Amino acid sequence: MRAEYKRDMNHNYLILYGEDEINTDSYQVRMLVGNVIPSLLKCRIQGMDGRFLVYFDITSKQALSVLYEEKKMGVEDLRLIFGGFVKAMEDAAEYLMNPGQFIISPEYIYTDIEKQEIYFCMMPGYEKDIKEQFQFLTEYILPKIDHQDQDAVILGYGVYKRAMEDSFHLEHIKEELYKTQGQQGTTTTKAEQMKTESEQRQESEDFNPEEEGFWENEEINQEFVRDGEKSKRLSLPQKTGVIVLAAILLCGIAATTLMGYLPYLETGTILGIIIVLVACVMLFVYVSKIKKKPGALRQGREEERDKPKGITGKVPTDQTDQSQNTIKSVVKSTNKPVAKSSQLHADYGETVVLSAGAVSGPASLVSKEPGELATIYINEDLTVIGKLETACDAVISLPTVSRIHAKIRKKEDAYYLTDMNSRNGTAVNGRLLLPDEEYRLEPEDEVDFAQARYIFLP
DSSP: OEEEEEEOSSOEEEEEEOSSOOOTTSHHHHHHHHSOOTTBOOEEEEEETTEEEEEEEOTTOEEHHHHTSSOOBOHHHHHHHHHHHHHHHHHHHHTTOOGGGEEOOGGGOEEETTTTEEEBEEOTTOOOOHHHHHHHHHHHHGGGBOTTOHHHHHHHHHHHHHHTSTTOOHHHHHHHHHHHHHHHHTHHHHHHHTSOHHHHHHHHSOOOHHHHTGGGOHHHHHHTSOTTOTTTOOOHHHHHHHHHHHHHHHHHHHHHHHHTSSOOOOHHHHHHHHHHHHHHHHHHHHHHHHHHOHHHHHHHHHHHHHSOTTOOSOOOTTOOHHHHHHHHHHHHHHHSOOOOHHHHHHHHOSOOOGGGGOOOOOEEEEESSTTTSOOEEEOSSEEEEESOTTTOSEEOOOTTSOSSOEEEEEETTEEEEEEOSOSSOEEETTEEOOTTOOEEOOTTOEEEETTEEEEEEO
16 A cells, blocks of 8 residues: 655644545445544545555554664553554544554554554555454564563553454453453452451551650660761660759759848750750760770770771661772772882873863754753654653653654664654754655754744764
């Protein structure tokens, strides 16, 4: 079947040439042209030179063969494709259309990424067994399946097996779709069943630190204090003792003052005395703690002494052996005496300019108006450009840019730009690219994605 692509002011069309003459008075043609069938591409029929051409509107839609050219299909992608096929068959039955006129081929199946819908081409005069076409589609899909996705593998091979059966029926595809959806709903239940009994028992136990006296153990309490704050934090009994002592002192001073044993003191003076007394108590507690653990301070000093000069901050306690060996080597190197300048010159030679061997960065598209648009870096072999973040590698947030606008493919050392059926088109140096045209970009080419204007720098 011959196919062409055409663009007008703001639409893209797929044009199919019928092999046989089309009867425009037939029921199939009148239903196709006069109605908007949800799962079918909008089309119109035009005669030229005694032949009829069918124009399908593919604006802002992408063919499966292009969309999954280098992308693997997950379970959601398969549900979109197979579910779209089921819906198209049901729509055909509702409108009394002949399903044999569907073109079930990846090049002629289009998807709207944002709406998550599939559209098929129905060609009047085209007759082919729908079962054979669907088998061909499943064979195309199998190598595209992401085998890391278990649900995708189950669904893809399950539908393929059903399609190869002699008793193939549309209900079989529905069964496979519902089966994987049901399995997905029970995934969390199976994961919970895989837990060991000890883990379940540990999760079900109600642990109350206050009832168990958890914080009364000084050693356990210190484990929950961050490193560097062990000497600053007090345990719960110590804090309580300090508060009680301060309260007793405050009451004693107030009582003696009121009873006349002490001269009248201002409130600020009383508070100052209390603060001094509390500080003395805290100092006493701190000193007693250090005496109980004489090795702690000594160990801290040794760690501080062993630190290499120029390295600040604490080293995490859960370092790997590799990082520890690296620090040791740094310490050894810092303890070595500094070599003489002549020796350094002999060992390392002349000074070298670092920029002399610098490697150039990736190709990029730079905004023609500085600072207006973010730079697009072409790091991958295939870079998709548009405003839909979930489907594009480079996002241009302008209303005139299509959801999937264009793509740039790297082949060896060359970069090829292709428009992706965008509504407002892609232009290079003022020339609008034709649909399905691959343009080889040259240095300083002016590339326009609708109103987004860039300059290509290799």
